[in-house]
Amino acid sequence: MSIILGPNRYGKAETRLVRVVRDGAVHHLKDVNVSSSLSGDMEAVHLTGDNAAVLPTDTQKNTVYAFAGKHGVGQIEEFARLLAGHFVDTQPAIRHARVEIEEYFWDRIPVSGHSFVRAGGEVRTCVVHHDGDGRTTVVSGLRDLVLLNTTGSEFHGFAVDEYTTLQPTSDRVLATAVTARWRHASAPDSFGESYTEVRRCLLEAFAGTHSLSLQQTLYAMGKRVLDTCDGICEVRLEMPNKHHFAVDLSPFGLDNAGEVFHAADRPYGLIEGGVLREDAPDAGFAWE
Template identity: 70%
Template sequence: MIILGPNRYGKAETRVVRVTRHGDAHHIKDVNVSTSLSGDMAEVHLSGDNSAVLATDTQKNTVHAFAKKHGVGAIEDFALLLARHFVDSQPTVHHARVAIEEYSWERNGDSGHSFVRSGRETRTCVAHYDGSQAWVVSGLTGLVVLNTTNSEFWGYIKDEYTTLPETRDRILATAVDAAWRHAAPDGDAFDKSYENARQALLAAFGGTYSLSLQQTLYAMGSRVLNDCPEICEVRLSLPNRHHFLVDLSPFGLDNEDEVYFAADRPYGLIEGAVLRDDAPAAGPAWE
């Protein structure tokens, strides 16, 4: 017997740049929105009956229209607004997932209308809504950080294939991908929460004397939970951006922790979750 399994459909990567003009002072929100819907959709797969389908082009148009009608504030609020609209306005749509990436811009000098693309990380969020309950995961990707000392790595398993020497002092660098789940998303001030979580990640990375990147991951997740009571779970993905001391002895030169080779691959990848022991059930939040 063959049956239809879980399914969803939507419009991926609708790019929106929303300009808000307050006299000579302009403001930019630059986002990439992906919508995905599911519900009473069996017949479109089984017989080609499209009567339950809200076209993906309509989803794209809704994103643009809502950017005009409602503006784009915190991306979590915009994602929830869209998700609730799709579910509450269409009887065949039972669940909406809206994912948004935000790209930051900075003012170019003193001009109110000139901008330069920021080198900051990309802010992210995913919002789910099923008609009665909402889930929101905020986060960031590509937050590049580096400590030039206060990192060691030793005491690990040695077997016949081990060549890595132990070290009591090394460069520790990574590009942080982090996501955090809100316990009660309807009550959060998302912009403030984002800045607090970001600062907690940076403070923990810079302030932890690291014996392993795993230890640093736990310290970073714990700092977010300690500093942000509205967050109940943090998930981190930390690629180890290896820096190897260059052997300059063939050239008659000493190299006392000054010149390194930065290797982009292969790289260690450390991943993990840190959560409160009383965290509410995740539902579909991480999907």
């Protein structure tokens, strides 16, 4: 009985791409996840290790970024067609290309031309503590509130040592996925309306703060809530720094004027902190 090679394919999975179109003060955002898979005359690489027909998966990733810089990213179907056609038309051994794209939607925060909130995925939360003395504490919150500023963020003047490689910047993409919890000193007339108001404060403070650090932005967001919502006595925030690194397009003869980014998954900076009124009543327990 003979043994033969069956159907096979290979590719680059989940190339994260963020494309910013800078139309003056108003920016437009395209956030996608691209996976490519190629198949064709691949017997030699499997049977003998001959890589002559193999277009490296790293090249497939680079092609996604280069095409974003060269052609932009419009409708994802058209971008996928462009990529798939390129792989088949330029590689003699490739007979079939599969390109899958997921698109993540963002809504513009109305007070800014460059601030966005991820549409969908946000989770509303609450924890209620009640003790035998009849004391009830309500902690409202949310998680997975994904926010992004395409400009208006800096990071410089930080401590350095022999292991520091990070370069100072006066203009960067600032993105985070907010987990926020806020403790009520008194019950509002409507928890629903209170939630909407706190969320609005968080969004507006994020969009309206020219950030020199994510810590500064965190404090500004918590302070805005307390300044606006009298019945809330404490806000605790967890804000991972979702790093966006500009992709070097020079190997492809292209410039990248702050338009094509790699959205890094991990590792990430994690910024945590609380903002509270000086006279905030003691919760009496760890309320998180």
